[in-house]
Structure formats: structure tokens, C-alpha cells
Amino acid sequence: MLEAHDLACLKGDRLLFRELAFCLQAGDLLRVAGPNGVGKTSLLRLVTGLALPEAGEIRWQGASIRREREAFHRELLYLGHAPAINDLLSPLENLRFACAAAGDDSDEASCTRALERIGLADQLDLPSRVLSQGQRRRVGLARLFLSARRALWVLDEPFTALDVNAVADLAQALSEHCAGGGMVMLTTHQDAPFTRTPRVLDVGAYAC
Numbered sequence: 175m176l177e178a179h180d181l182a183c184l185k186g187d188r189l190l191f192r193e194l195a196f197c198l199q200a201g202d203l204l205r206v207a208g209p210n211g212v213g214k215t216s217l218l219r220l221v222t223g224l225a226l227p228e229a230g231e232i233r234w235q236g237a238s239i240r241r242e243r244e245a246f247h248r249e250l251l252y253l254g255h256a257p258a259i260n261d262l263l264s265p266l267e268n269l270r271f272a273c274a275a276a277g278d279d280s281d282e283a284s285c286t287r288a289l290e291r292i293g294l295a296d297q298l299d300l301p302s303r304v305l306s307q308g309q310r311r312r313v314g315l316a317r318l319f320l321s322a323r324r325a326l327w328v329l330d331e332p333f334t335a336l337d338v339n340a341v342a343d344l345a346q347a348l349s350e351h352c353a354g355g356g357m358v359m360l361t362t363h364q365d366a367p368f369t370r371t372p373r374v375l376d377v378g379a380y381a382c
């Protein structure tokens with residue numbers, strides 16, 4: 175279970191939000207909502223431990239993520255809003271590198287299957303600099319298919335640049351992760367065909 179208590183987020187000298195709280199349990203899909211600049215990405219960075227809250231605490235399985243950082247990160251997959259891709263490497267090389275760095279399954283056959291599943295069968299060995307925006311996004315998202323053991327998926331705008339079919343496929347993969355007892359927390363400005371309506375956390379309700 176992921177719990178956030180009384181969170182406040184400071185950027186520069188500006189308090190974005192305060193007294194924000196939520197709880198995410200096995201099977202939950204939580205959509206973080208609110209207008210541009212309200213602090214959705216900032217909240218995800220707090221939740222992943224990449225940034226520290228001005229106040230409040232985040233707990234994973236009852237323990238502070240600051241104290242149990244390694245155990246928490248073993249259970250976490252975070253995909254930021256910009257795919258971290260090396261243009262000189264192929265999608266396959268990028269995925270293998272990202273998985274190896276994270277300690278996930280990075281063998282060639284598994285990574286090839288993940289890229290095929292995400293619709294990049296014809297681009298496996300191209301240099302990534304020639305990929306379209308949607309294809310670049312898919313390279314990053316392929317990690318989802320190699321991260322089933324990670325219970326908590328935190329995804330910043332995962333649907334950006336995807337076509338209608340890819341949005342549907344991704345929504346299904348996220349729904350399946352939740353159906354299997356996982357948890358998903360995501361930001362998105364678009365609707366997606368999840369099998370269950372996500373819960374919504376409106377950051378605007380906590381804005382300062």
C-alpha cells in the first residue's frame with residue numbers, strides 16, 4: 175500500500191500544494207488530474223522519491239520511502255514524461271540498457287518480445303533518432319512488459335503521442351496490471367479505455 179500524508183510541495187519560493195493526501199491499494203488505478211502547472215509531475219516526483227516534500231510523508235507498506243528507499247525502489251517503475259532514449263542506440267539496445275540499469279530482465283529475447291508487443295517489430299534495429307514521437311514513446315513503454323514484478327507503476331503522461339490503437343493497448347496493459355494486484359498512478363490529459371474507471375486525485379483541490 176502507498177500512502178501520502180499531509181504533503182506540501184515547494185518550487186522555488188512558491189508553494190504549489192499542501193495537505194495533499196491519498197492512499198493506493200493493490201488493484202488501484204489512480205489518475206492524477208488538474209490544470210497545467212498545478213503540480214502533477216511534481217507530485218509524481220515526490221512519490222518516487224526523486225524530490226523531497228516540504229512537509230508530510232510518503233509510506234510504502236507502512237514504512238517511510240526515505241527510510242526504506244531500496245526496498246521501495248525494487249517495487250517501483252517510474253516512466254517520466256520524456257522518454258529517456260539514446261538516439262544513437264536502437265530501440266532494442268535502449269530497452270536492454272534501461273532494463274539492465276534497473277535490474278530487470280534484459281536478455282535479447284525478452285526485450286525483443288516486449289518491443290514486438292508494443293508495436294515496434296519493424297524498428298528493432300533502427301537508430302532511435304529516426305523514430306517518430308509515438309515510436310519513441312513506445313520504446314520507453316516497452317519496459318512495462320518487463321516489469322510485472324514491480325507492484326507500483328508511476329507514469330507521467332504515458333499516452334502522449336500514441337495513436338488510438340496504442341492508447342487502447344496501453345490502457346489494457348495498465349488495467350491488467352491492476353487486475354493482477356498491481357497499482358498504477360498516472361497523469362494524463364486524455365481519456366483512455368480502462369476496463370475500470372480510475373479513481374481521480376485532483377491536485378487542484380490542494381493548490382495554494
Ligand SMILES: Nc1ncnc2c1ncn2[C@@H]1O[C@H](COP(=O)(O)OP(=O)(O)OP(=O)(O)O)[C@@H](O)[C@H]1O
Nearest residue numbers: 185186187188190209210211212213214215216217
Ligand atoms: N523555481 C520555481 N519557482 C516558482 N515556480 C516554479 C519553479 N519551478 C517550477 N515552478 C512551477 O511549478 C509548477 C510545476 O508544475 P508541474 O510540472 O508539476 O505541473 P503539471 O501539473 O505536471 O503540469 P502539466 O499539466 O503542464 O504537465 C509549474 O507551475 C512551474 O511554473
